[in-house]
Amino acid sequence: MANDKETIVSLKDLEISFGSGKNKFVAVQDVNFDIFKGETFSLVGESGSGKTTIGRAILGINPTSNGTITFEGDQINGKISEKKKHTIERKIQMIFQDPSASLNDRATVDYIISEGLYNYGLFDSEEDRIQKVRTMLEEVGLLPEQLYRYPHEFSGGQRQRIGIARALIMQPDLVVADEPISALDVSIRAQVLNLLKKFQREQGVTYLFIAHDLSVVRFISDRIAVIRAGRILELAPTEELFTNPIHPYTEALLSAVPVPDPQIARTRKSYVYDPSMHHYETDKPKFVEIKPGHFVYCNEEEEARYIKELKQQGQL
């Protein structure tokens, strides 16, 4: 990807662990990537690989044990001033995986959407606040008459839209969207994705998008990072990743994506990734840029082999 892109978030040698001493569990390690302003950057990978953990670290919810997170040029992990924290909490918003667990069931939709506005005094007058909330409600396709209802009176898709309204009303620069669509049926899913895209077009929001439906990820993302067991194994622009995956785990992942076509489905073969295929005992792996903008986690022997294959295919 061209270097003229402005970086909004930068993760350097990030490590996140839980517990300590003998119980220390390193959930995420050696994570390095930049997210560019205005793009949709997706994290994909198996359950338990560390996607949510990374998202929560960017929001400052999970402490980091090593490395740095930089946002708009400022380091935001580790010890930071209350003032900086306050600013970041407005600029970075999260849409949570499970809307019913993340919405206060005793608060009205009006209050839930306004909460951030209250916390940051982001309105001039009561009329102004109501105006902002109504506009946002309309944007997400809910009706003004639903303002004074409670979350449990809404369907899953509607609750997800309340969560989106609450995040977007803050006019954030970055939104961490953690599986915002997994629980929705195809049609509501389409509505939500169109909405996220619309905000990006109109307000230049940057998304860190976490999902396991790769056909959706392909549609929505500019770039994709593939994570497994806490490490980024491959990172590339979307179409590059789908057409020229290099890491065997990425190939396995893509081969397992179901295709909604009976003829293809009947002959489709998926392949299982076996991590023991790598020999990292002496020749240690690194995250290398094998083609411009295309990174893969490999050791020297693998790197040489990948380059040879790419040359044979005329890609290098």
Place this chain on the structure above:
Amino acid sequence: MSDEKEPILKIDDLSVHFHVRGKTLKAIHHVSMNLYEGEVLAIVGESGSGKSVLTKTFTGMLEENGEIAGGTIVYKGKHLEKLTKDKQWEGIRGKEIATIFQDPMTSLDPIRTIGSQIAEVVVKHQGKSKAEAKKIAIELMDRTGIPNAAARYNEYPFEYSGGMRQRIVIAVALACHPDILICDEPTTALDVTIQAQILDLIKDLQHEYGFTTIFITHDLGVVAAIADRIAVMYSGRIIEYGTCDEIFYDPRHPYTWSLLSSLPQLAQKGGELYSIPGTPPSLYKDIVGDAFAPRDPWAMKVDFKADPPFFKVSDTHYAKTWLLDPRAPKTEKPALIQNLHERMAATVAESHLENLDLTRTDAKEDETDGE
């Protein structure tokens, strides 16, 4: 549905009502369908359309406030709609008709070991001794792809990953040797690799044990991979059914058209995804005409007045839409889903999959095309 074979399960004119704060919600509205021995029937349709409620009636699992308001469910000559007490269901629920739910934790006891939970089912349903049951349980764990099954027999659910827990739920369901296995979104929460493993497993075991499967899912990719036939639901009604190929390549109901059009694989990168305008009708109200009419760009006047009957498309394919009435104007399915196969083949070809030679699978030799 075709009259040639005798169905294992025959549903006729079934209606289900829920009583909610003095009002009646009509969740299932005059549904008829047949399930044939050994087939995989997928049920698809909008959230809230009644997929789970319909299949819950087959095991008497409706919540307290629900009732079968009319119709019959006949399983091997038995009228299931007449069974009311748990005792009457005993020989059927879990044993002859078993269900796998979306969230494995709701079906597993968190404070008992995995092995003992499977073994218990084996003792109960297959009448084996404790020792025999343990052997069978380990075998089943092994079959469902749990590594070191014997060693992991004594572990608790929290020590298993989500995908492994889901496989245990499947193992428990299979330990009963059911005739009919109902899978209600069993893979929605799983990542694609684990999902693929579980689908392969269900297919394998089905070949081996010959049970009949009902598979509910929002993922049309999964449907294409696993279904022999598909029933499409909307607002408590089955609105179209046919073989897997018929529904994907020759859909006739405008709702089915819309459903297929929403597939992200069909959208232009950077463009909009197709989404169905409007919302489904309230199930508290009596619906006049075709339930989908208010959201249907192809709706005709009659759609707002009269409930359409099923029209026959082929011996296996029927759709409940006035568009199939001989008097209706000839209407083509939307351009987006014409040549669906060619479009999907193109998305696959664009990715690396065509020339991937590292493949290893259970796909049968004779089915693989010469690559």
